[in-house]
Amino acid sequence: MTQNLNETLRVNGQQSRWHAFETQDSLNQAAVKRILTAADGAISKYGSFLIVLAGGSTPKSVYQLLSKEQADWSKWHIYHNDDRCLPVDHAERNSLMARQAWLNHVAIPQNQIHDIPAELGNIEGAKAYTQTLKGVRTFDLVLLGLGEDGHTASLFPNQAVDNSADAVPVFDAPKPPPERITISQNRLNNTHEVMFLVTGGGKQQAVDQWRSGVAIPATLIALEAGVDVYYFGVSLT
Numbered sequence: 001m002t003q004n005l006n007e008t009l010r011v012n013g014q015q016s017r018w019h020a021f022e023t024q025d026s027l028n029q030a031a032v033k034r035i036l037t038a039a040d041g042a043i044s045k046y047g048s049f050l051i052v053l054a055g056g057s058t059p060k061s062v063y064q065l066l067s068k069e070q071a072d073w074s075k076w077h078i079y080h081n082d083d084r085c086l087p088v089d090h091a092e093r094n095s096l097m098a099r100q101a102w103l104n105h106v107a108i109p110q111n112q113i114h115d116i117p118a119e120l121g122n123i124e125g126a127k128a129y130t131q132t133l134k135g136v137r138t139f140d141l142v143l144l145g146l147g148e149d150g151h152t153a154s155l156f157p158n159q160a161v162d163n164s165a166d167a168v169p170v171f172d173a174p175k176p177p178p179e180r181i182t183i184s185q186n187r188l189n190n191t192h193e194v195m196f197l198v199t200g201g202g203k204q205q206a207v208d209q210w211r212s213g214v215a216i217p218a219t220l221i222a223l224e225a226g227v228d229v230y231y232f233g234v235s236l237t
């Protein structure tokens with residue numbers, strides 16, 4: 001039997017809270033609300049808000065909604081969980097998508113938007129981003145997507161987990177392009193909150209694997225506080 005429900009699950013040492021939405025729009029609105037609430041909380045506590053963005057197509061409509069919001073943008077610091085080794089202006093760059101959908105339209109200071117320099121290639125770009133992350137405190141909120149094969153950020157199935165630096169090169173990614181850069185598992189876990197955005201039937205198999213205890217990469221993200229999964233268009237079995 002399949003159902004849409006809200007529930008908490010514990011598998012492979014990861015606690016995940018699953019939040020069901022009836023429409024893509026209601027999920028997007030809830031995600032925006034959660035991001036703005038996290039920002040207000042972090043700014044009151046630390047004077048700044050450190051958010052790590054997911055790439056791919058799923059978060060684009062959330063970013064478009066954020067571009068229309070009022071917020072204390074001067075206190076926001078933007079990072080990316082991964083990017084693809086392509087020219088800066090390539091349509092498949094995660095940084096370009098986030099800028100076009102959101103960041104170009106709000107007053108976040110440019111020096112607080114930290115793109116991964118993936119155009120340098122995966123080895124040099126990862127070194128440079130590790131330097132960018134040096135001394136950066138615990139992130140406030142990490143947004144993550146879920147690939148059809150269970151990957152998250154650019155942590156792919158059947159690849160060794162590399163925690164040797166805060167940002168690491170990825171080779172032979174099964175989803176193009178093969179060369180990428182990702183924030184490492186350990187650094188992604190160094191955050192106060194995690195929100196996965198999971199939408200569309202293409203993600204059903206990965207969701208089923210996740211929930212039945214298969215150690216897909218999404219389960220590498222395991223905060224003590226648990227992670228939240230906002231979902232639409234998949235069913236929980």
Ligand SMILES: O=C1O[C@H](COP(=O)(O)O)[C@@H](O)[C@H](O)[C@H]1O
Pocket residue numbers: 054055056057058059081082083084094144145146147148151152153154175
């Ligand atoms: O390649 C990537 O894929 C995942 C999932 O992307 P989506 O298009 O299925 O939403 C994404 O989270 C990651 O940042 C990206 O580089």
